Amino acid sequence: MPVFLNTSAADFEQGFRAMLSAKREDSSDVNDAVTAIIRDVRARGDLALCELTARFDRLQLTPATLRFTPEEIAAEVARVTPEDRAALMLAAERIRAYHARQMPEDASWTDPEGATLGWRWSAVSAAGLYVPGGQAAYPSSVLMNAIPARVAGVERLVICVPTPDGIINPLVLLAAQLSGVDEIYRIGGAQAVAAMAYGTDTIAPVDKITGPGNAYVAAAKRQVFGRVGIDMIAGPSEVLVIADGDQNPDWLAWDLLAQAEHDADAQSILITTDPAMAQAVAAAVDRIIPTLDRAAIAGASWRDYGTLIVVRDLAEAAALSNRIAPEHLELCVDDPEGLAAQCIHAGAIFLGAHTPEAVGDYVSGPNHVLPTARSARFSSGLSVMDFVKRTTMARLTPGALAAIGPAAVRLAASEGLQAHGASVQARLGTLNERLTE
Amino acid sequence: MPVFLNTSAADFEQGFRAMLSAKREDSSDVNDAVTAIIRDVRARGDLALCELTARFDRLQLTPATLRFTPEEIAAEVARVTPEDRAALMLAAERIRAYHARQMPEDASWTDPEGATLGWRWSAVSAAGLYVPGGQAAYPSSVLMNAIPARVAGVERLVICVPTPDGIINPLVLLAAQLSGVDEIYRIGGAQAVAAMAYGTDTIAPVDKITGPGNAYVAAAKRQVFGRVGIDMIAGPSEVLVIADGDQNPDWLAWDLLAQAEHDADAQSILITTDPAMAQAVAAAVDRIIPTLDRAAIAGASWRDYGTLIVVRDLAEAAALSNRIAPEHLELCVDDPEGLAAQCIHAGAIFLGAHTPEAVGDYVSGPNHVLPTARSARFSSGLSVMDFVKRTTMARLTPGALAAIGPAAVRLAASEGLQAHGASVQARLGTLNERLTE
Structure with a gap:
């Protein structure tokens, strides 16, 4: 009730x-199993991927068949009805139009002291998208993850989707095609996350991994966080x-x-x-x-x-x-x-x-990947921002360094960081020669 | 060499x-110790904080003395030299001016179908800043963490700083004062992170925790991630x-x-x-x-x-x-x-x-909290963006729903999500009555 x-x-x-x-999730501990799988993929690469896929998905693969070929994709995509294709294309176009407005802008200005400051946004070079298999293989989620990455300017976009018993949802492949995905691999679970984070002979590593998944996938994402970026643990x-x-x-x-x-x-x-x-x-x-x-x-x-x-x-x-x-x-x-x-x-x-x-x-x-379980207090849904990063920029003239450098020297001294201060003093010509004798 | x-x-x-x-960090495993400390703080609250502070910082506290009083802060701050104060104020002003330009803008537009779309940014309500004690207590880091939070509009800003043997750097307190910090607690380590994430009788919980720290602090931040937001593991x-x-x-x-x-x-x-x-x-x-x-x-x-x-x-x-x-x-x-x-x-x-x-x-x-160890491939330095979150907004007219709703119905059907489709069909008057009989 x-x-x-x-x-x-x-x-x-x-x-x-x-x-x-109320706890709505069974936080069953899969961490040790996931740690072992990641270690195995790092050590044995493609061989581990093929063995784990045979065990978990009942599918025999070789390094040569890990990746969907263009012909395989075309054959599956041809099975999609015109009505489904039209609906997916409408969704893709609307998602693209919304996310295109999210692209952040660079900035640069010069302040009265002569410091030119600002920042610059750039895309993550390679992103990997995890797509669950079976019943939870939602083509809409492929659009929601892949399109923001493409809009951001990600150069290389990879999907891993398990195909238990060899079964794939053709709409998932069509959604990948509509989103401009570059590579699709028929692997899943923690092994797919490990392959995207660390790379194998067949799969080059990515810089960021997004997408939903089961407890194994979530644990794997948490474990590889730092080696690569991740979106969130949903x-x-x-x-x-x-x-x-x-x-x-x-x-x-x-x-x-x-x-x-x-x-x-x-x-x-x-x-x-x-x-x-x-x-x-x-x-x-x-x-x-x-x-x-x-x-x-x-x-x-x-x-x-x-x-x-x-x-x-x-x-x-x-x-x-x-x-x-x-x-x-x-x-x-x-x-x-x-x-x-x-x-x-x-x-x-x-x-x-x-x-x-x-x-x-x-x-x-708007994106349907959104913060759950009260995390909207501090986090946002998936967006173009998840696939870009900001580099801050500063250029000082000698005059600007003369204006603000002495404060840096004083603060460095208060923090006991002598070389910090000296790097400024050397340029200002105020370095106590004793220091360099 | x-x-x-x-x-x-x-x-x-x-x-x-x-x-x-090359591995530059000794990833000594402190996870179990940190798990135990977090559990203790959750179970015993202030009492655990006082006991752990006595043990690790050799400082006897009661719930009433966990927090610095305004008088204590004023007395410490009075010890700062005018030169140090001026340098810190210059730094604070420049950091504030730079970060003020980072505030993202809301957006709203209506598309040809009649859908009004957009997003809205809002500040995290409460943020907690961890400040290391002892030799690594850098007043500049207080400014770099607290000012972006204040610029973002965070209502409640908390600092935890350990004071081993009762010693505090007056410049840290002055930096907190200049940044508009609301509460300063003399606790540190995993226990401080636990207190900010879960709250105690004395310390109300926050929504996001930022700031550098040792291996215990880093492990605690990773463990409470999800309950609260964190910045990064530096x-x-x-x-x-x-x-x-x-x-x-x-x-x-x-x-x-x-x-x-x-x-x-x-x-x-x-x-x-x-x-x-x-x-x-x-x-x-x-x-x-x-x-x-x-x-x-x-x-x-x-x-x-x-x-x-x-x-x-x-x-x-x-x-x-x-x-x-x-x-x-x-x-x-x-x-x-x-x-x-x-x-x-x-x-x-x-x-x-x-x-x-x-x-x-x-x-x-610009901020000095920046992505380390190659993580600039996928992440950015600390900024105002770390203290805001985005809510996406959508409002459809009946005409807009009629225009794009049927595609949603079709995609819902392809994903096997009947009620999703029906929630649209009911509004469009196209719901097959069989479903509700």
């Missing part, structure tokens, strides 16, 4: 805190819908269930000012669940983590939303922009009754 | 690879100086030694087109080292990791620089801007002979 809470009830705070602190997904009393309960129920059907660990929360709306939505959810193909998953998520909260007013709703810091926030109210201004911590906000979260998963344009 | 390499030599590639892959520092034959060898020697004096694990590299310059700089370094206060540290760094490379031309220098991806890159050449355009991977670039790296450590304005 989902949790019903009411901010007017005496035990509200207790119930809300319990909801916030947890189970969640949606918060804030609604007034003037909404269609069925629409809200579908939105809650669109989240719940992802994963039994997903969480769907409704906050409403209208107790009758809470009841109507709960009834609609109960009515719909048995009709779903994924009734077991959605039902488990709703039963274990579904939450309905009745609040006195929308200001209270915004305050609770900020404590939840939801990955997805739907504002089905009269003035969604006004309410959004009060909702500070959220990965993505969907404004108004005609913006269901599902359009954001596919075609609205 | 430092390594001498020449790209014209037959064994150059071998020597260069050995230099690149490794030993490095500088690469690229010089033509027309430079003052003493200036370059001081620059190399300013890096080497930080830490025996630091690395200083000179790349030059002029073999005579390499010899002259090496001779100057050898002459200066014995005169340094920190001769033992700088000498060890230079002996173990110092490297001089002679190249045929500056294009070759840029190519090697890109493989090194240095934290600090000094371009002491005739046309530093031209060379900088070829040096793609670097944390910070210092252009021309009058921009020694040391001015960047203190007063030029």
Whole structure:
């Protein structure tokens, strides 16, 4: 049964805190297994990849067949229906247009002292995208990871996707093609992450690895972090819908269930000012669940983590939303922009009754890789920014060094860093000769 | 002895690879100890903090004395000389002016389909800055961490700084005051990181933790990552100086030694087109080292990791620089801007002979917290961006949903996510009633 809470009830705070602190993920420890796999791939390279793929994916590969050939890709892609292709192309174009606006700009200026300062952005040279296999192989996620990388200017874009028993989703390959991916390898798990981080004879290493994955993939990304960059360690997904009393309960129920059907660990929360709306939505959810193909998953998520909260007013709703810091926030109210201004911590906000979260998963344009489990307090969704890095620039004239250098000399002295100060003094001609005798 | 390499030599590639892959850090495993400390702080809060501080810092505290009082801060700050205060204020002002330009802008636009899209930036609510104690307590690092947070709009800014035997550097407190820090606690190590991540009765939790620290602090940051955001796991520092034959060898020697004096694990590299310059700089370094206060540290760094490379031309220098991806890159050449355009991977670039790296450590304005150990390939120095997060926004009109919604429905079907599609169809009035019966 989902949790019903009411901010007017005496035990509200207790119930809300319990909801916030509920652990939705089984953090089973796979670290040792992952460490062994990474070590194996570093030591034996392609050979290890082929053996591990035979063991985990029941697929016999050689170094020569690790990578999809252009002919194999073309043959799979030819199986995609024109309707699916058109939908994927619309999504790709909209995602590209949105992310193109994210490119940050270089800056340079000269200050009154004569110091020319600024920064310069440049793309990561090579990026690797992990794509889960089997049921979780979402072509939309390929677009959401690969297009920002391409927009950023990444030169070499690699995908690793496991193909258990040799099965691949043709839409995944089409999404890779539409995004401009350069290389696609039929490997998965921690071994794929290790191969992208350290390289093998067949797979050149990349600089950054992004993309979702299971516990092994997540543990592998955490372990190779530092050797390469990673995007984030994603947890189970969640949606918060804030609604007034003037909404269609069925629409809200579908939105809650669109989240719940992802994963039994997903969480769907409704906050409403209208107790009758809470009841109507709960009834609609109960009515719909048995009709779903994924009734077991959605039902488990709703039963274990579904939450309905009745609040006195929308200001209270915004305050609770900020404590939840939801990955997805739907504002089905009269003035969604006004309410959004009060909702500070959220990965993505969907404004108004005609913006269901599902359009954001596919075609609205913003990224669907978003911070989960309250991490919207401190992090952002995937973007072009994940595939660029900033170099700061400074050029001082002799006059600028004369103006600001003495302060550096003094601070260096206070920190006991003599050579720091001397490197400035030598240029200013104020270096005590004793130091160099 | 430092390594001498020449790209014209037959064994150059071998020597260069050995230099690149040299491990400069002892990755002693402190993870278990750190896990135990974090668990203790979570379980016993302030009491654990006091006990651990008594044990590690030989300092008796109570929950009431964990935090510096305004009077204590004022008394310490009064000990700072006017000259040191003026230098710190100059640095703070320049760092603030540089970082103020980094504030990213919100965006909003409406596309032809009627979708209003964009994003909004907002500050992290509370940030915690770790400041090492003892010899590594650098007031400049307080400015470099705290000022970007304040510029970003962080509401609550906390510092934890250990005070072994009760000793505190007054300049650290003045730097905190100049940066607008709200709370300063006299605790350090993994226990300070745990307190900031999870909170105690006395210390409210923060959302993001930044700042340098020893192996315990680094391990604690890695362990609490996800619960809170962290900046990066910094490794030993490095500088690469690229010089033509027309430079003052003493200036370059001081620059190399300013890096080497930080830490025996630091690395200083000179790349030059002029073999005579390499010899002259090496001779100057050898002459200066014995005169340094920190001769033992700088000498060890230079002996173990110092490297001089002679190249045929500056294009070759840029190519090697890109493989090194240095934290600090000094371009002491005739046309530093031209060379900088070829040096793609670097944390910070210092252009021309009058921009020694040391001015960047203190007063030029850009941040001195920079990506080390080749991570400039995929990451950037600390900035305002580390203290803000982006919320993506979307609002569709009914017409926009009608235009792009059907593609979402099709993609949802291809991914087997029925409720995703239905949440769109319900709004479009195209939902097959069978689904809800």
